[in-house]
Amino acid sequence: MKSTAHAFKANANRALKDDQLQQALAKAKDGFVLKRAKAFEHYPEFERLREHGKRIKDHTLAHLDHYLERFEEQVKARGGHVHWAETEQEAREIIVGICRKHKARSVTKGKTMAGEEVSLNEAIEEAGIEAVETDLGEYIIQLAKEPPSHIIAPAVHKTRQQISELFDTHHHKGALKAKLREVPELVNEARGVLRSKFLASDVGITGANFLVAETGSMFLVTNEGNGDLTHTLPPVHIAIAGIEKLVPRMEDASALLRLLARSATGQDASCYTTMVTGPKREGDPDGPEEFHIVLLDNGRTRMLGNQFREMLRCIRCGACMNHCPVYSAIGGHAYGWVYPGPMGSVLTPMFVGLDGTKDLPNACTLNGRCQSVCPVKIPLPSLLRDLRQQQFEAGLVGKSTRWGLGIWGFFARRPGLYHWASGLGMRLLGRLGRRRGRFSSLPMAGAWTGSRDFPAPQGKTFHQLWKQRKESGQ
Amino acid sequence: MTENRSSSAGKRVGLFPTCLVDLFRPSVGFATVKLLEDAGYSVDVPDGQTCCGQPAYNNGDDERARGLARQVIEAYRGYDYVVVPSGSCGGTIITHYSEMFRNDREWQDAAMELAGRTWELTRFLREVAQVESLQANYTGKVTYHDSCSGLRELNIREQPRQLLTGVTGLELREMADTDVCCGFGGTFCVKYPEISERMVSNKVENIRQTGADTLLAGDLGCLMNMAGRLQREGVPVKAYHVAEILAGIDDTPAIGEGETR
Ligand code: SF4
Numbered sequence: 001m002k003s004t005a006h007a008f009k010a011n012a013n014r015a016l017k018d019d020q021l022q023q024a025l026a027k028a029k030d031g032f033v034l035k036r037a038k039a040f041e042h043y044p045e046f047e048r049l050r051e052h053g054k055r056i057k058d059h060t061l062a063h064l065d066h067y068l069e070r071f072e073e074q075v076k077a078r079g080g081h082v083h084w085a086e087t088e089q090e091a092r093e094i095i096v097g098i099c100r101k102h103k104a105r106s107v108t109k110g111k112t113m114a115g116e117e118v119s120l121n122e123a124i125e126e127a128g129i130e131a132v133e134t135d136l137g138e139y140i141i142q143l144a145k146e147p148p149s150h151i152i153a154p155a156v157h158k159t160r161q162q163i164s165e166l167f168d169t170h171h172h173k174g175a176l177k178a179k180l181r182e183v184p185e186l187v188n189e190a191r192g193v194l195r196s197k198f199l200a201s202d203v204g205i206t207g208a209n210f211l212v213a214e215t216g217s218m219f220l221v222t223n224e225g226n227g228d229l230t231h232t233l234p235p236v237h238i239a240i241a242g243i244e245k246l247v248p249r250m251e252d253a254s255a256l257l258r259l260l261a262r263s264a265t266g267q268d269a270s271c272y273t274t275m276v277t278g279p280k281r282e283g284d285p286d287g288p289e290e291f292h293i294v295l296l297d298n299g300r301t302r303m304l305g306n307q308f309r310e311m312l313r314c315i316r317c318g319a320c321m322n323h324c325p326v327y328s329a330i331g332g333h334a335y336g337w338v339y340p341g342p343m344g345s346v347l348t349p350m351f352v353g354l355d356g357t358k359d360l361p362n363a364c365t366l367n368g369r370c371q372s373v374c375p376v377k378i379p380l381p382s383l384l385r386d387l388r389q390q391q392f393e394a395g396l397v398g399k400s401t402r403w404g405l406g407i408w409g410f411f412a413r414r415p416g417l418y419h420w421a422s423g424l425g426m427r428l429l430g431r432l433g434r435r436r437g438r439f440s441s442l443p444m445a446g447a448w449t450g451s452r453d454f455p456a457p458q459g460k461t462f463h464q465l466w467k468q469r470k471e472s473g474q
Numbered sequence: 475m476t477e478n479r480s481s482s483a484g485k486r487v488g489l490f491p492t493c494l495v496d497l498f499r500p501s502v503g504f505a506t507v508k509l510l511e512d513a514g515y516s517v518d519v520p521d522g523q524t525c526c527g528q529p530a531y532n533n534g535d536d537e538r539a540r541g542l543a544r545q546v547i548e549a550y551r552g553y554d555y556v557v558v559p560s561g562s563c564g565g566t567i568i569t570h571y572s573e574m575f576r577n578d579r580e581w582q583d584a585a586m587e588l589a590g591r592t593w594e595l596t597r598f599l600r601e602v603a604q605v606e607s608l609q610a611n612y613t614g615k616v617t618y619h620d621s622c623s624g625l626r627e628l629n630i631r632e633q634p635r636q637l638l639t640g641v642t643g644l645e646l647r648e649m650a651d652t653d654v655c656c657g658f659g660g661t662f663c664v665k666y667p668e669i670s671e672r673m674v675s676n677k678v679e680n681i682r683q684t685g686a687d688t689l690l691a692g693d694l695g696c697l698m699n700m701a702g703r704l705q706r707e708g709v710p711v712k713a714y715h716v717a718e719i720l721a722g723i724d725d726t727p728a729i730g731e732g733e734t735r
Contacts, residue, residue, distance in 0.1 A: 013668050325655045329672040363666050365659025365673075366532060367622035382573075388534030397534065401661070405530055409538045412493075412524045413545065419521070426497050437732030438705060447664035451671035452702030455498065455730035462491045462500035466519050 001119050001147055003352045005336030008359035012334040020159050025331050028156045032322035035266025036373070043262060053259045054377045056252045057313035061304065067213040067246045068295070074216025078278030080291040085118075085240075091296050092123035095205065095238055098292055102236055104129050104202035110220065110227035111135035112207030113151055113316060114240045114296050116338045117351070120205070132197045134226040136190055143170050149332030151339060152264050152318040157331045160186070194226070204230040204288065208241040209260065209315070210253040211293075217277040218245075218293065219253055221260065221270040228274050237279070237288035242296050244312040256315055259375035263317040299351050307386060311346050313376040320370035320380060326363060335360060342370035342380040349387055358396055361387035419463045430459030482514035482603060488553035489517050490546070490592075492563045493525040494694040495715075499729065502694060505721035506559045506595055512721075513603040515555070523549040526563040528570075532660055536574060540581075543571045547584050555602065556592040559717050560693045561624015562660075564594035569627050594624055595717055596633040596692060605637065610722035613643040617686035618716070619677070619700065620653045621693035634692055634716050641719060647684040651676070658699035674703040682709055688728075689713045701729040 004011060015021055040046045060067055072082045085091035091114075099107060107129055109115065121142070124131040133142040137155035141148055143166050148154030155163070164181050167189055181189070206227050208218040218239055220227045231237040247253050261267045280287030303309055321327040321341025332340030336357075337348045345360040361384045370380045391397055411418040433439055433456020441449045448454055487510050491503040503519075510517050527542030546567065550556045558564040571585035599605045616638065624630035638646055657663060657673025664670075677700055681689055689704070689711050691697050701713035712728035727733060 009666070012666070016668050016672055325657070325673050325676075326669055329669050329676075362662075363669065365622065365655050365657065365662045367655035367659065368626040369622070369654070372626055385532065385534070388532070389536050390534070392534030392536075401533060401665075405533060405535050405538060409530060409535075409541070412527075413541055415522045415524050415545070418524045422497055433732070435732045437727055438702070438730040440706070445664075447667040448702070450667055451706065452674065452699065453705040453730055455698050455701055456732070457498040458500055458726075460500065462496040462503040463519070463521070465500050466503070 001116055001338050003337045003348065003356055005348055005352060005357040005360055008334060008336060008357075008363060011336060012330040012363070015330040015334045020162060021157050021331050024157050024159050025328055028150075028153065029322065029328045032265070032318075036263060036319060036322070037266075039262040039266040039268065046262070049255065049259055050375055050377055053256055053315075053375055054313060056247060056255060057315075057376055060246055060248060060252075061244065061309055061312055064243065064246065064304065067248055068243060070213040071211055071216055071246060074213070075278065075291075075293060076216075078216055079281075080216065080278040080293060083292060083294045084297070085294050086297045088118040088298055091118040091240060091294055091298070092120060094294055095120060095240065096123050096127045096129075098236065098238055099124065099129055099203050100127065102202055104236075106130045106132065106197065106200050107203045107205060108132050108134050108197055108201040108230045108234065109138070110204070110206035110222065110230040111138045111154065112205065112240055113148075113338060114207055114242050115205065116148060117242075117298060118240070118296065120240070132194070132201070134194055134198065134224075134230055135222065136187060136224060136226075139190055139194065140166060143167075147333065147338070149340060150318060150321060151316050151343075157333065198229045198233050201230075201234040203236040203238060204232075204234040205238045205240065206231050208239045208245055208293070210247050210256060211241055211245045212248075212250055212253050213246055214249045215277060217250075217275050219257065220274045220276060221257070221272065223265070223267075223271045225272050228272060231274075231276060231288060232286050235288055236290045236292070237276070238292040238294065239276070240294040240296060242298070243300050244314070260315050260317050263319040263373065263375040303350055308346070308350060308383060310378050311343070311350070311383060313378055314343055314347075315376060316343075317375055319373045319375065320378075323369045323373045325367065325369070326365070342384070343378070346380060346383045346387065354387070354391055354394060354396060358391060361385075361391065419461065423461050423464050426457045426461050427459060430457045432456070434459070485515050485554045486552075487515045487517050488550045488556045489519045490523070490526070490550070490556055490558045490563065490567070491519060492558060492560045492694065494698070495559060496524075498698065499694055499715065501723060501726045502559055502715040502717055505715070505717040505723050506557065508721040508723070509595070509599060509608075509717060510557060510603075513599065513605055515603070518553070520549040526566045528563060528566045529660060531566065531570060531574065540574050543574055543585065544581065547571070547581070547588050550588060550592075553591065555598065556588065557595055557598050558592065559595040559715065560695075561594050561621050561628050561630050562693050562695060564592065565623035565627035567592045568594075594628050594630055594692065596637055596720075597628065597630055599637060599720075600633040606640075608637060608640040608720055609642075610640070610720055611642045612688075612719050612722070612724055614688045615645045615647055615684075615686045616688045616690055616719070617647050617649045617681055617684045618652065619649070619656060619681075619689065619691040619696060621691055621696045622653075622655050624692050625653055630692060634690075637720055638690075638716070644719070647686045649680040649684045649686075651680055656696045656700050658696045660695065663699060670699075671703075674699055675707075678703050678707055678709060681711055687711060688719075690716045690719060692716050697729055705730050
């Protein structure tokens with residue numbers, strides 16, 4: 001996916017003025033937060049399980065080469081094919097290559113963020129093959145020709161009204177005029193359209209939530225069952241997954257599944273949790289004849305060697321964005337790439353580069369709510385701060401910030417001068433603002449006073465008054 | 475006023491007033507001094523410090539941040555305790571100084587030693603001074619905002635509320651999302667003013683919903699942000715630092731209020 005993260009500010013400001021989006025966001029936020037809170041209320045082991053989940057992931061990442069090899073062996077032993085994609089382009093070529101080999105005309109897809117990462121739909125369509133998203137949210141944004149705005153609820157930015165209109169245009173060629181439907185009606189309508197696509201599909205492409213080294217299995221979690229129809233009906237199943245999806249054993253996947261569903265949607269378990277181990281075997285009533293798994297690096301091994309390794313623990317639950325007040329204000333598109341919210345603000349600079357993503361690590365108050373809900377305890381605020389430091393060192397910080405810090409730092413490191421100068425400044429400001437107690441505009445403070453009053457200082461500084469108190473011997 | 479405790483007798487507290495309190499609202503500093511002295515501590519404020527360095531640290535300027543951290547570490551050597559009327563600056567000293575010096579053993583040790591003696595004010599009053607009841611009055615319906623660093627870095631949540639139950643005439647009304655950021659975030663609020671405006675407007679709405687007439691918090695930065703927005707929207711809610719109410723010095727005009735009301 002092409003990044004528009006460089007235009008973060010413009011994206012965000014547009015989002016703030018988009019009433020429909022704001023409605024959709026307000027509705028989504030409370031739902032996610034409340035459901036998660038409820039799920040954990042009934043799950044006292046949660047804190048212990050988080051620590052356990054973190055350990056599983058840390059251990060796997062520390063021995064990733066070993067587990068990857070193990071996984072490859074096991075997949076092959078069960079008749080599957082393993083492909084290694086170092087870059088986005090390689091991933092696209094591998095997958096399009098398999099589709100071509102099978103002369104595929106239509107491909108069905110389960111939701112895959114790794115697929116979004118490598119712009120898979122575009123590549124498939126360029127090859128003259130139809131790609132149909134089968135996850136409802138993903139289907140909606142495919143019709144709207146938009147990228148996802150949330151990693152588990154890709155169309156969370158859309159209102160029911162907007163979806164009804166989209167369906168009118170695409171399903172009824174505009175013959176129905178903006179008929180506002182209830183959610184079940186919308187779901188049934190999409191289901192009807194998708195059913196024939198499932199049956200006509202030549203290749204099914206899905207993501208994977210976990211890869212199990214011990215058995216060469218992959219886990220697929222959905223709430224709509226579309227993932228299962230995608231991988232069992234067509235003759236070929238291709239899964240694409242980042243190499244960080246690996247876990248050593250079945251029970252590790254099961255522990256992480258317990259964290260995932262609760263953190264994502266507040267469910268004890270997702271409606272469909274499917275384990276796929278290789279292609280159809282003799283005697284199996286259904287399943288694909290061929291099974292391929294594409295293991296995507298795309299910059300991940302680079303992260304293994306530094307503090308950003310912690311980010312590779314991410315199980316893509318979306319809790320960090322659901323609890324992020326910045327995400328709730330601007331939605332996912334503003335972040336400009338596949339992964340939005342706090343996790344995206346760490347990942348996007350890693351994948352796209354520091355230069356085109358300058359705002360992402362900064363557009364955060366470091367309030368820490370994301371870290372407090374992350375099921376694998378990723379220290380998102382520290383990682384964002386580390387990125388700020390890298391920006392600073394790379395000279396990517398704007399002049400005004402740099403100069404501001406320089407001037408402030410000059411005084412702050414000279415307490416005598418600082419107390420004298422601030423004493424004068426505050427006395428002046430205090431005198432100007434004494435009657436009203438605040439300013440509604442101030443030179444050079446427009447960014448503050450544009451939306452709020454600025455409280456006037458009381459006059460003398462604490463240091464001046466403290467000195468007076470000490471001198472008067474109280 | 476609180477009863478004197480033998481454990482506090484003769485103990486010296488170095489007050490770290492924070493730069494915002496120093497510049498904008500010394501009354502918070504004096505309220506803190508009063509609370510500490512009432513609890514039996516002797517209080518001093520060293521000259522050789524200005525700011526904890528957080529603005530530099532949060533903007534990626536680690537070198538400058540370390541310079542300020544060293545200045546604070548030096549200035550506060552020798553006090554039995556260091557008390558900070560802010561969860562945010564307290565968090566910087568207590569949790570972040572040692573990270574800043576992760577490649578410098580000597581200073582890291584010094585940072586950790588300081589962290590071990592440093593307390594956010596309300597937590598200090600409850601857990602070290604063991605203040606059970608205060609004798610303060612405040613007639614009003616109050617709502618309390620949990621500032622993020624205090625809440626999530628230092629576990630400040632119950633302490634201010636427990637202390638407020640001791641203030642005669644005060645009725646506490648919890649707001650929705652009291653643990654959600656107000657949109658201040660240091661330089662965030664001026665770098666991303668539009669996003670910050672949305673966040674602080676949400677906060678103001680939650681405050682308004684409680685029907686409270688007074689907003690309290692433990693961090694002056696957040697308070698200036700919220701007070702500024704309350705006033706811009708014309709919502710008649712006064713904002714004070716929690717220390718001011720606990721110390722009973724509400725005769726000072728509220729944040730952003732003038733002499734003529
Ligand atoms: S960073 Fe943590 S909270 Fe965010 S999506 Fe990943 S696992 Fe979930």
